Amino acid sequence: MSEQLIRSLWWSVRTDGTAPFDTAHLKVYYPAVASGDDAERLTGVFAPDPAGAPYPVVVFLSGVNVGQDSYRRFAAAVAATGFVVVTMDRVAELFGGQVGLTPGVDLNAARPDAYGTRPTCPTLGAILDALADINELPPLRGALDLDRVALGGHSAGGTVVLQSARFFPSVAAVFAWGAHTMVATMLGWDPGTVLPAQVSCPVLLGVGTNDGVIQGSADRYGEDGADRPDPVRRTFTEALPAGDHLLAVVPGANHFGIADADPTAARAFLDGPAETDALVPFARLTSIFLRAHLRADATAKSELAEFDHGVQLSRR
Numbered sequence: 001m002s003e004q005l006i007r008s009l010w011w012s013v014r015t016d017g018t019a020p021f022d023t024a025h026l027k028v029y030y031p032a033v034a035s036g037d038d039a040e041r042l043t044g045v046f047a048p049d050p051a052g053a054p055y056p057v058v059v060f061l062s063g064v065n066v067g068q069d070s071y072r073r074f075a076a077a078v079a080a081t082g083f084v085v086v087t088m089d090r091v092a093e094l095f096g097g098q099v100g101l102t103p104g105v106d107l108n109a110a111r112p113d114a115y116g117t118r119p120t121c122p123t124l125g126a127i128l129d130a131l132a133d134i135n136e137l138p139p140l141r142g143a144l145d146l147d148r149v150a151l152g153g154h155s156a157g158g159t160v161v162l163q164s165a166r167f168f169p170s171v172a173a174v175f176a177w178g179a180h181t182m183v184a185t186m187l188g189w190d191p192g193t194v195l196p197a198q199v200s201c202p203v204l205l206g207v208g209t210n211d212g213v214i215q216g217s218a219d220r221y222g223e224d225g226a227d228r229p230d231p232v233r234r235t236f237t238e239a240l241p242a243g244d245h246l247l248a249v250v251p252g253a254n255h256f257g258i259a260d261a262d263p264t265a266a267r268a269f270l271d272g273p274a275e276t277d278a279l280v281p282f283a284r285l286t287s288i289f290l291r292a293h294l295r296a297d298a299t300a301k302s303e304l305a306e307f308d309h310g311v312q313l314s315r316r
Contacts, residue, residue, distance in 0.1 A: 004080040007032040007046040009139070013130035015104055015123045021092040024104070024123060026130060027068055028086050029079040030140060031055065048143040055084045056148035056294040059127055061103040061157030062087065063178075063259075064094060065266040070259040071154070074283050081287035082295070084144050088127065101265075103157045110163065112188050115195060119164035124151065128168065148172055148294045152286070154259060155179055155213065162197040162235070173293040175204040175286050177278070178211055178255045180231035181239045184220045191222025194231070194238050202244040204289045206282050207232040208253025210272030217270075236314065244293075246304070247314040248285055252276035258283070281309040 011026040032046040040046060048055075058078060062068055068087035075085040094100050095107065104123030108114055119125070128146070135144040150173040153161040158179025165171045181195045189195075197203065207214075207230065214232070218225030236247040250257060254271045257278030261268040285307055291300035307313060 004049070005032045005034060005046070006030070006076045006079050009045070009134075011130055011134055013126050015090065015092075015126045016106075017092050017104075021099065024088050024090040024126065025068075026086055026088050026127065027075075028084060028131075028134065028140070029075045030084045030143065031079060031082065045139050047139055052082045053143045054145035055082060055143060056145050056150065056290065057131060058083050058085045058150045058152055058290065059124065059131075060085060060087050061121070061124075061151075061153035061161055062089070062101065063153075063155030063157055063266060064102055065100045066154065066259060067101060067262060067265075070262060073260065074258050074279055077279075077283035078287050078290070081291065083150075083287075083290060084140075086127065086131065088123070090123065103153065103160050105156070105160055107187065110183060110187050110195075115163075115183075116198060119160075119167045119198075121160035121164045124161075124164055124168060128170070146170060150174065150290050150294055152176060153179060155255065162199060162203070162239070163195065164198055166198045166200045172201050173204075173290055174199050174201060175206070175289060177206040177258045177282060178208070178214060178232070179205070180214070180235040182221045182231040182234065185222045186220070192228075193221070194234050197235065197239045197241075199240065199243075202246075202289070202293050203240055204246045204248065204286065205232055205236050206248040206250065206258075206278070206285070208250045208255065208257045208272075208276070208278055210252060210254040210275060212270045212272035213255035213267050215270075215272075216267070236316070240316070243316075245316050246285075246289065247316075248282065249312040249314075250276055250278040250281060250310065251312065253278035276310065281311050284309060285311060
């Protein structure tokens with residue numbers, strides 16, 4: 001069987017915020033077919049593969065100051081198993097007047113008097129609206145199934161997905177790597193608070209045992225980094241409602257285990273050693289998880305039950 005061809009296209013969408021910090025740039029990965037015709041040769045645009053269309057959609061949010069191309073290998077690996085995968089870059093205010101790449105966080109929505117009333121990431125709604133427009137135009141006209149959507153993310157991107165998913169009715173699965181719902185004391189919460197995830201669907205959480213970024217951020221949450229329970233495991237046990245959830249621990253993997261870290265930006269300098277490459281096993285696990293819950297694939301559900309590949313799985 002030949003390897004699935006994956007191509008991508010670009011799009012822009014206006015989000016919340018003040019110009020020029022109100023625009024998200026999307027990269028849309030999709031299963032494609034090569035025709036070899038002149039139009040393809042001259043434009044570089046390939047048609048979507050009709051074999052699996054319309055494709056369920058995966059919206060993936062980056063960590064703070066992590067460019068979307070850092071996730072290209074992960075996104076392409078998931079797309080190759082029968083999904084349209086969307087990543088995003090958005091430059092906007094972070095906090096304290098700083099500007100950088102951000103998934104777009106409504107900090108007021110994460111305060112005690114508002115949490116759980118609206119998404120902490122309003123950008124998600126703008127992205128879903130943009131995908132509806134893309135689905136009306138060539139080359140992807142009719143190729144996206146926007147009634148079957150998964151939200152995923154890394155680090156802060158995973159956190160806001162966990163805090164926002166239930167506000168979007170089409171979302172049928174959520175996954176995250178190196179993300180949790182522990183909340184900063186600067187927002188008015190008590191030290192060590194883990195917020196209930198705003199999800200109403202199955203969740204897959206992934207983390208490496210050498211995650212130095214989460215460990216190096218403990219003081220944000222009023223904790224001692226040298227002696228604290230793992231926030232990702234706490235999220236899995238304390239923050240999720242009853243459901244078909246998975247925790248995947250990859251021994252020896254670090255915070256940037258599914259990304260190609262940029263040493264000039266973000267906080268990879270805090271990370272632990274990458275003794276294991278988590279990208280391949282976590283992309284495989286994510287794809288099976290999405291096939292099970294977005295495609296109702298019985299074979300995928302069996303594969304989940306037997307999944308190993310160097311990953312320690314917990315279920316609840």
